[in-house]
Amino acid sequence: MFKFVQISDPQLGFYASRHPETEGVEYEIENLSKAISITNEIKPDFVITTGDLVQDRLEQKHVDIIKELYATLNCPYYFTPGNSDLTNTPEKIDIERYRERFGADYYSFFHKDCHFIMLNSCVLSDWSKVPGENVIQTQFLENQLQVGKKFNSKYQFVFMHHPLFGTDPNEDDGHMVLPISQRSLILNLISKFDVKAVFTGHWHANNVISYKNTELITSGPITFPIGEDPSGIRIVEVDEEKLYHQYIIL
Numbered sequence: 001m002f003k004f005v006q007i008s009d010p011q012l013g014f015y016a017s018r019h020p021e022t023e024g025v026e027y028e029i030e031n032l033s034k035a036i037s038i039t040n041e042i043k044p045d046f047v048i049t050t051g052d053l054v055q056d057r058l059e060q061k062h063v064d065i066i067k068e069l070y071a072t073l074n075c076p077y078y079f080t081p082g083n084s085d086l087t088n089t090p091e092k093i094d095i096e097r098y099r100e101r102f103g104a105d106y107y108s109f110f111h112k113d114c115h116f117i118m119l120n121s122c123v124l125s126d127w128s129k130v131p132g133e134n135v136i137q138t139q140f141l142e143n144q145l146q147v148g149k150k151f152n153s154k155y156q157f158v159f160m161h162h163p164l165f166g167t168d169p170n171e172d173d174g175h176m177v178l179p180i181s182q183r184s185l186i187l188n189l190i191s192k193f194d195v196k197a198v199f200t201g202h203w204h205a206n207n208v209i210s211y212k213n214t215e216l217i218t219s220g221p222i223t224f225p226i227g228e229d230p231s232g233i234r235i236v237e238v239d240e241e242k243l244y245h246q247y248i249i250l
Contacts, residue, residue: 001154002045002112006234006245007035008161008201009221011084012062013055018224025062031222032069034250035233040074042235045111047073050201050219051082051121051161053102057094063101078118081105082161082202086122088175091129095120106137108144114155114238115148117141121160121200124182125175138185145193155196155238158186163200163218169211176203190214196243199236205229206247217245 015027039047054062070077079102086094086105098105105120119141123133141158148156165177169187173179178186190198190211197215204226207218220229230249237244 001114001238001240003042003235003237005039005042005044005047006159006199006217006219006236007039007047007049007222008219009052009082009204009223010049010066011052011055011082011221011223012065013059014052014084014221014223017055025065028223029065029069031231031250032066035222036069036072038248038250039233040072044075044235046075047077048116048118048159048199049077049079050159050199051080052084052201052221052223053079053082055084055223057085057087057097067101078109078116078159079103080118080159080161081120081122083122083125086120088122089126089129090122095123095130095133106140108147110151110153112238113153114157115144115151115153117144117148117156117158119158119160121162121178124160124178124186125162134182138182138189141186142189145189145195149193154240155243156193157196158190158198160198160200161202163202163207164198164211164216166207167209187211199234203227215243220247222250 010032012025012028016022053066108117127134195214200218204221206220206229219234232249
């Protein structure tokens with residue numbers, strides 16, 4: 001049917017934040033440029049980036065670099081926000097700043113009989129300074145899944161920054177996964193509507209597991225990896241029978 005590419009965590013400035021002897025964002029620029037070059041050779045239908053575009057949300061010149069590099073893609077591209085884009089405890093001003101720079105923080109679109117749903121998982125992780133935003137996200141997800149079902153979508157996919165869990169749907173809350181209160185709501189919805197896959201980032205590493213009939217796919221980063229997985233992108237091929245995906249090392 002078609003193919004797309006998942007990119008996660010370009011996060012301009014992260015390498016320097018972990019290496020005090022280093023300054024600038026040359027590491028991320030080199031990796032993202034390579035990722036875009038590989039993607040243009042693949043010629044996907046589109047690209048989806050699952051959050052953390054920049055390390056410092058207040059550094060406008062890093063945002064400008066992201067926009068300049070993504071403009072060299074030969075296909076449409078879509079973003080979801082990450083915790084570095086909004087902070088771990090986002091406020092209204094952070095969400096408004098993100099929307100002014102990159103567009104909506106949650107939305108959906110159809111492509112060749114498949115439904116793609118983008119969420120702002122940052123307010124599902126911590127909504128203490130934006131009360132009610134977590135409810136907006138879960139209601140949006142449920143409404144969109146109903147829309148996809150109404151129009152007989154072949155597959156429905158969800159994209160967000162934070163993984164739902166690592167190995168166990170009942171594992172404890174933590175910075176690396178969504179809290180159980182929100183996790184359980186989303187797991188119920190993706191099970192009820194038979195979501196094909198949930199794509200996430202945030203870990204700077206790969207993790208592919210399943211929850212009932214849904215594949216949960218966490219992809220490694222463009223920026224500095226954490227753990228054994230190198231930086232890379234994920235190519236996803238969708239056909240009538242199955243979903244195929246492969247992590248491509250930069």
